[in-house]
Amino acid sequence: MKKTACFTIALICALTAVAEDGSRLWLRYERVQKACVTGVECLAAKELRDYYDGERVRLELDTTMAQDAYRIEGVTITAKNEIGLLYGTYALLRGEKGYSAPQWPLRILNHWDNLDGSIERGYAGNSIFFHVPNTPTTLQKIRDYARANASIGINGSVLNNVNASAKMLSAGYIKLVKTYADILRPYGIKVYLSVNFASPMTLGKLKTADPLDPQVAAWWKAKAKEIYTEIPDFGGFLVKANSEGQPGPGDYHRTHAEGANMLADAVKPYGGIIMWRSFVYGANHKGEDRVKQAVSEFVNDDGKFRDNVILQSKNGPLDFQPREPYAPIFDTMQHTPQMAELQITQEYLGQSRHLVYLAPMWQEFFSFVKPSRLVGIAGVANIGLDTNWCGHHFSQANWYAFGRLAWNPNLTSEEIAKEWLAQTFSLSCSTAPGKALLAMMMRSREACVDYMMPLGLHHIFKFDHHYGPEPDGFKAEYPLEWCPVYYHQADTAGIGFNRNHTGTNATAQYAEPYRSLYDDVKTCPEEYLLWFHHLPWDYCMKDGATLWENMQAHYNRGVSEVEDFLRIWQEAKPYIDEQRWKETDERLHHQLDNAREWRKVCLDYFRTFAEKKK
Numbered sequence: 001m002k003k004t005a006c007f008t009i010a011l012i013c014a015l016t017a018v019a020e021d022g023s024r025l026w027l028r029y030e031r032v033q034k035a036c037v038t039g040v041e042c043l044a045a046k047e048l049r050d051y052y053d054g055e056r057v058r059l060e061l062d063t064t065m066a067q068d069a070y071r072i073e074g075v076t077i078t079a080k081n082e083i084g085l086l087y088g089t090y091a092l093l094r095g096e097k098g099y100s101a102p103q104w105p106l107r108i109l110n111h112w113d114n115l116d117g118s119i120e121r122g123y124a125g126n127s128i129f130f131h132v133p134n135t136p137t138t139l140q141k142i143r144d145y146a147r148a149n150a151s152i153g154i155n156g157s158v159l160n161n162v163n164a165s166a167k168m169l170s171a172g173y174i175k176l177v178k179t180y181a182d183i184l185r186p187y188g189i190k191v192y193l194s195v196n197f198a199s200p201m202t203l204g205k206l207k208t209a210d211p212l213d214p215q216v217a218a219w220w221k222a223k224a225k226e227i228y229t230e231i232p233d234f235g236g237f238l239v240k241a242n243s244e245g246q247p248g249p250g251d252y253h254r255t256h257a258e259g260a261n262m263l264a265d266a267v268k269p270y271g272g273i274i275m276w277r278s279f280v281y282g283a284n285h286k287g288e289d290r291v292k293q294a295v296s297e298f299v300n301d302d303g304k305f306r307d308n309v310i311l312q313s314k315n316g317p318l319d320f321q322p323r324e325p326y327a328p329i330f331d332t333m334q335h336t337p338q339m340a341e342l343q344i345t346q347e348y349l350g351q352s353r354h355l356v357y358l359a360p361m362w363q364e365f366f367s368f369v370k371p372s373r374l375v376g377i378a379g380v381a382n383i384g385l386d387t388n389w390c391g392h393h394f395s396q397a398n399w400y401a402f403g404r405l406a407w408n409p410n411l412t413s414e415e416i417a418k419e420w421l422a423q424t425f426s427l428s429c430s431t432a433p434g435k436a437l438l439a440m441m442m443r444s445r446e447a448c449v450d451y452m453m454p455l456g457l458h459h460i461f462k463f464d465h466h467y468g469p470e471p472d473g474f475k476a477e478y479p480l481e482w483c484p485v486y487y488h489q490a491d492t493a494g495i496g497f498n499r500n501h502t503g504t505n506a507t508a509q510y511a512e513p514y515r516s517l518y519d520d521v522k523t524c525p526e527e528y529l530l531w532f533h534h535l536p537w538d539y540c541m542k543d544g545a546t547l548w549e550n551m552q553a554h555y556n557r558g559v560s561e562v563e564d565f566l567r568i569w570q571e572a573k574p575y576i577d578e579q580r581w582k583e584t585d586e587r588l589h590h591q592l593d594n595a596r597e598w599r600k601v602c603l604d605y606f607r608t609f610a611e612k613k614k
């Protein structure tokens with residue numbers, strides 16, 4: 001009886017809903033203009049007047065409170081400053097009560113946006129910042145972007161790609177960045193820029209970018225001054241150096257610490273920081289297992305960085321795969337402040353075409369790398385000019401979840417998905433349709449692992465675009481580290497990358513207990529099995545099946561999961577507005593086709609080894 005009532009309410013909501021295109025994200029509040037708001041006059045007060053459905057709210061300041069924290073008690077929101085009040089306001093709007101403070105002071109989006117308006121690994125249209133810079137429409141878009149971020153506590157944006165153009169630091173672009181910074185500031189968002197290490201040469205016409213050259217250091221100091229004159233609260237620089245062809249201190253036989261410290265000194269007087277990426281492989285490490293290279297490259301720099309430098313590392317040691325063990329660099333660098341870089345844009349997880357809810361993957365990472373080990377968190381954004389911002393309606397959940405986890409990594413993936421479904425689709429998870437969609441989201445990441453690369457397989461993607469399968473991928477003209485065959489090592493004897501002590505010994509980079517756990521095939525969790533071990537096709541798995549049989553079962557399960565998502569979505573039809581239902585349905589069909597293709601291509605290829613008579 002109760003269930004029927006909920007169904008009816010959900011049905012009425014769906015039927016009376018206006019056409020929805022996803023542009024309002026999770027902020028679909030109606031403008032009610034009902035509440036009487038007293039106390040501090042600020043942006044928070046305006047938001048409450050427009051959207052709060054209660055009668056009264058009071059906004060109060062308490063300067064003894066922690067930065068960004070808020071308290072919601074009765075009809076009063078209290079915070080240290082206006083930004084805290086704004087966070088408290090959005091929390092009240094989504095139904096929260098009580099006290100809350102963020103885990104990290106740095107909760108930053110990294111945009112890989114290019115100055116020509118394109119986005120590296122962007123799957124939701126062109127750049128909101130650079131495609132048509134500085135028009136009224138763009139400025140409004142950026143205001144909406146700021147509001148969406150503030151509603152989930154994100155407080156920093158790196159506007160441009162880590163593969164950075166030196167032009168970013170030219171006077172004209174600095175003016176543009178100032179315009180954007182002025183819009184983002186009232187929402188508590190600081191602006192940061194990615195910089196090209198060779199900028200003093202490209203832009204400044206110096207003969208070198210050697211970090212120990214006094215002219216180079218002076219150039220960066222002058223540049224920092226120029227930026228801070230326009231943007232006094234500018235956050236600092238993000239740097240990809242000596243990685244994938246980018247310039248860096250290594251070009252002058254200087255260390256990462258020497259490069260980072262020179263930049264750190266330039267921004268230090270203004271309170272700026274340097275986020276230095278550890279995603280470095282290739283050149284100096286010929287022949288070394290790629291997943292070991294970041295540690296080898298940085299270990300000698302530990303403790304040598306200035307206090308305003310933060311080492312930023314991807315969650316896994318390879319590259320944003322659907323599943324990776326955590327990156328051991330988080331264990332190694334004991335004397336260096338560290339940030340984790342997560343990827344919200346689903347480069348290797350079906351991009352904006354597959355429904356994959358990423359919160360469970362990020363939670364998995366936090367179960368290995370304790371949040372208290374980190375000083376901040378960065379997420380590679382999935383935002384573009386598409387009407388619904390993220391391409392796939394459900395990819396919005398990943399932006400939302402990143403912000404919520406950046407605020408509180410102890411939230412569960414379920415809690416976040418429930419909040420998101422309630423706000424985005426007006427669906428309560430105490431109703432059957434809400435429950436079904438929640439289950440679909442929660443199962444989606446494991447499904448993706450299963451139909452793409454189960455059991456610790458990795459990087460068997462098609463060359464360069466990283467979308468479909470190419471397990472036989474090999475091109476002699478490219479570095480081996482870009483070729484799928486290097487990663488799965490399949491032959492008639494077996495499959496998997498031997499990284500235990502008899503192989504590349506990558507396991508030795510881990511702290512205990514993981515070092516021993518991963519090194520021993522008997523204790524290595526099966527989800528990482530082929531990441532760390534090369535095993536015969538008839539190796540006996542925990543369920544008694546052979547490795548080959550078990551692998552086939554995983555691929556089959558991945559496909560049948562997506563079949564089930566389509567069924568769930570079909571049943572949800574009465575409760576979802578037409579446009580978003582249809583657009584999602586089309587993508588789910590596409591995802592099913594892709595999942596079947598992954599299964600076919602991978603199993604057909606591996607079968608040539610697994611079933612070949614020895």
Ligand code: GCW
Pocket residue numbers: 112120121162163240244279319320347
């Ligand atoms: O995942 C790889 C991507 C590159 C990216 C690089 C990086 C920005 O394929 O497109 O470049 O990582 O993180 O630097």
